[in-house]
Amino acid sequence: MNARDPRALDVNGLTIRTDQGRTLVSDLSFSINAGSRLGLVGESGSGKSLTALAVLGLLPPGMNASGSIVLREAPDAPGTEVIGATEQRLTGLRGRAATVVFQEPLTALDPLMRIGGQLAEPLRRWRGLRGPALRRAVAEALEQVRLPDPDRITRAYPHEISGGQRQRVALAMALACDPALLIADEPTTALDVTVQSEVLALLDGLVAQRGMALLFVSHDLAVVSSVTDHVLVLKDGAAVESGSVDDIVRRPQHPYTRDLVDSARHLESALERIVR
Numbered sequence: 050m051n052a053r054d055p056r057a058l059d060v061n062g063l064t065i066r067t068d069q070g071r072t073l074v075s076d077l078s079f080s081i082n083a084g085s086r087l088g089l090v091g092e093s094g095s096g097k098s099l100t101a102l103a104v105l106g107l108l109p110p111g112m113n114a115s116g117s118i119v120l121r122e123a124p125d126a127p128g129t130e131v132i133g134a135t136e137q138r139l140t141g142l143r144g145r146a147a148t149v150v151f152q153e154p155l156t157a158l159d160p161l162m163r164i165g166g167q168l169a170e171p172l173r174r175w176r177g178l179r180g181p182a183l184r185r186a187v188a189e190a191l192e193q194v195r196l197p198d199p200d201r202i203t204r205a206y207p208h209e210i211s212g213g214q215r216q217r218v219a220l221a222m223a224l225a226c227d228p229a230l231l232i233a234d235e236p237t238t239a240l241d242v243t244v245q246s247e248v249l250a251l252l253d254g255l256v257a258q259r260g261m262a263l264l265f266v267s268h269d270l271a272v273v274s275s276v277t278d279h280v281l282v283l284k285d286g287a288a289v290e291s292g293s294v295d296d297i298v299r300r301p302q303h304p305y306t307r308d309l310v311d312s313a314r315h316l317e318s319a320l321e322r323i324v325r
């Protein structure tokens with residue numbers, strides 16, 4: 050038996066450099082317990098996406114990570130070190146230990162393949178489903194992300210549905226293999242404000258229902274504070290401050306965090322949610 054360890058993700062001294070030696074993320078440490086939520090917030094270019102990609106071993110070519118990133122599928126499962134892991138090992142981890150939803154759902158979707166076929170792929174691969182059971186699972190996955198008319202969506206190509214619908218499909222794909230950790234990188238930034246709050250509410254509900262850990266990445270502190278309980282503030286690739294959403298929003302210590310608080314859109318509604 051392995052000793053129980055509550056951390057779904059444990060990042061220690063993560064440093065990301067280009068092959069030319071430019072440091073883009075430096076000495077970052079944080080952890081997320083099973084079922085807990087952490088927001089990663091910072092201005093554009095602060096290193097949020099690179100951090101998210103590093104967690105899944107998906108850094109672009111020409112970049113390397115050092116330090117340690119451990120993913121754990123369950124508190125009694127052994128952790129797996131992502132840095133230095135083989136591609137085969139990483140493929141086994143992505144999906145079950147952690148999956149990601151990006152800002153632009155089209156990056157996750159194949160433009161030439163119908164939605165139903167794309168959604169079937171992780172269900173077939175991870176859950177071994179075939180035939181009618183697979184078709185039922187595809188329909189259920191679409192229902193779960195509240196897509197109306199699943200028959201139509203199943204037959205549609207990505208360009209035939211709206212941006213909000215595409216992000217719901219991307220979310221359904223990310224959830225298909227029941228990951229321990231969901232990474233959402235600006236998942237609603239490209240959406241209209243009303244659609245944005247619908248997709249946020251959906252994500253919030255699904256993460257709670259499944260007891261998943263969540264790493265939520267956004268430049269918008271108001272959005273981050275509406276779905277997470279703890280926040281890490283990134284500036285130029287380094288952590289400047291971290292704490293509970295309540296502390297960060299009400300008592301920011303660092304001037305940069307104060308600027309983020311001041312510039313956060315919809316801050317009042319975020320505060321209302323915190324007070325609630």
Ligand SMILES: Nc1ncnc2c1ncn2[C@@H]1O[C@H](COP(=O)(O)OP(=O)(O)O)[C@@H](O)[C@H]1O
Pocket residue numbers: 067073091092093094095096097098099100109
């Ligand atoms: N493929 C890349 N090659 C070189 N530099 C990159 C690459 N991707 C990102 N960067 C740089 O790394 C820094 C952090 O980028 P990123 O993590 O995408 O920021 P964020 O997601 O916070 O907006 C930025 O300065 C960006 O220019």
Ligand SMILES: [Mg+2]
Pocket residue numbers: 097098099234235
């Ligand atoms: Mg980004």
